Amino acid sequence: NAGVTQTPKFRVLKTGQSMTLLCAQDMNHEYMYWYRQDPGMGLRLIHYSVGEGTTAKGEVPDGYNVSRLKKQNFLLGLESAAPSQTSVYFCASTPGGPVETQYFGPGTRLLVL
Amino acid sequence: GDSVTQMEGPVTLSEEAFLTINCTYTATGYPSLFWYVQYPGEGLQLLLKATKADDKGSNKGFEATYRKETTSFHLEKGSVQVSDSAVYFCALSKFTSGTYKYIFGTGTRLKVLA
Numbered sequence: 001n002a003g004v005t006q007t008p009k010f011r012v013l014k015t016g017q018s019m020t021l022l023c024a025q026d027m028n029h030e031y032m033y034w035y036r037q038d039p040g041m042g043l044r045l046i047h048y049s050v051g052e053g054t055t056a057k058g059e060v061p062d063g064y065n066v067s068r069l070k071k072q073n074f075l076l077g078l079e080s081a082a083p084s085q086t087s088v089y090f091c092a093s094t095p096g097g098p099v100e101t102q103y104f105g106p107g108t109r110l111l112v113l
Numbered sequence: 114g115d116s117v118t119q120m121e122g123p124v125t126l127s128e129e130a131f132l133t134i135n136c137t138y139t140a141t142g143y144p145s146l147f148w149y150v151q152y153p154g155e156g157l158q159l160l161l162k163a164t165k166a167d168d169k170g171s172n173k174g175f176e177a178t179y180r181k182e183t184t185s186f187h188l189e190k191g192s193v194q195v196s197d198s199a200v201y202f203c204a205l206s207k208f209t210s211g212t213y214k215y216i217f218g219t220g221t222r223l224k225v226l227a
Contacts (some may be wrong), residue, residue, distance in 0.1 A: 004156070033215070042117075042202060042217040043157075056212070090156055097208060099145040099164050100216075104156030 002026050004105035006091050012111045013081045020109050021076040023091030030096045032074040033058075033102065034066060036087040049074055080091065081112045114139040119218035123170050126193055126225050134188040134221045135176075136203035140202075144205040146179050146186040151200045151220070160188075160201070195223045 007022045023032065030051050034045040043060030049068040063085060065077045074093075078085060088109050092102040120135040121124035133200040138144065145164045149157040175190045186203060204214030 035217075039196075040219055042219040043204075043215075044217075045215050048213060050213075058215075092156075097213065099206065101147075101159040101162065102149075102157070104158070106154070106156050 003101070004091055004093055004103050006089075006105040006108050008108060010109045010111075012113065013078075014113055015082060017081050018077070018079050019081065019110075020078075021089055021110075022093075023074045023076070024072055024107060025074075025091075025093040025099075025103070026072060027093065027095070027103065028071070029093035029095050029103070030071075030111050031096065031100075032068065033092045034064070034074065034076045035090045035092065036060065037090060037107070039095075046076065046089075056097075081110075083112045086112045088112060115205065115207070115214060115216050115219040117123065117203050117216050119201075119206055119221050122200075122220070122222040125223060125224050126223070128195055128225055128227055129192045130225075132190040132193045132197075132223070133202075134186070134201055134223070136218060138184050138187045138205050138220060140184075140216075142207055142209055144207040146177070146204065147149075147185070147204040147206070148175070148177055148188050149202045149204060151202065153199075153222075157202060157206070159217055193223070195225045197227050198223055198225045 033048040034046040052071040091105040094100040095106040146162040147162045161172040163170040163179035169178045
C-alpha cells in the first residue's frame with residue numbers, strides 16, 4: 001500500500017501559468033481533501049470531495065478548481081497562478097466522514113514567482 | 114466562527130521532561146478533536162483523537178482529554194524523547210449545515226534535546 005501520493009513534489013511557476021497537482025490514494029477511501037499550509041496559519045481546507053464525481057468548497061477555494069473523475073484520484077488545478085498561491089499543498093483522504101482519521105500525502109511545495 | 118488556538122512554539126525540552134501543549138477551541142455543536150504530528154519533510158499523521166466530551170485519546174505515550182467545560186484538548190506526555198521532535202497540530206472537525214469543516218491550529222514545534 002502506497003497510501004496517499006502526490007505529484008509533483010516541487011514546482012516553480014511564473015505568475016499567470018497554470019498547473020495541476022495530482023493526488024492518488026490506494027485505500028479505497030470515499031473522501032478526499034486538498035489543504036494548503038502557510039507559515040503561522042496552519043492548514044486550511046481548499047476543496048474536498050465526498051465521493052467520485054463530487055466536489056465541494058472548503059475555507060479558501062478562490063483561485064483553485066478540483067475534479068474527482070476517479071475514486072482514487074483528486075486533482076487540484078490552478079488556472080492562473082499568483083504569488084499568493086505559493087504554499088505547501090497537502091492532499092488527504094478518509095474512509096468516511098469528518099470523525100475519521102485523515103491520511104495525508106507528503107506534500108507538494110509550490111513557488112509562484 | 115469556529116477556531117482552534119494552540120500555544121506558540123517552539124517548545125524546547127530536555128529528554129525525559131514532561132510535555133504539555135495547550136489547545137483550546139471555539140465551535141458550535143459537537144466537534145471531534147484531533148492531534149496530528151508532522152515530522153520534517155513529511156505529511157501529517159494522526160497522533161490521537163476524541164469524538165465526544167470526556168473522551169481521552171492516547172497513543173505512543175501521548176494523551177489528551179476532550180474537556181467541553183473548558184473547550185480544551187491539551188496534549189501531554191510524561192517523558193519525551195528526542196524522536197518526539199516534530200510539529201504538533203491540534204484540529205477539530207464537524208458536519209454542519211450540509212458542509213464538512215476541518216480546522217487546524219497553527220502548529221507547535223517541539224524540540225527535544227539529548
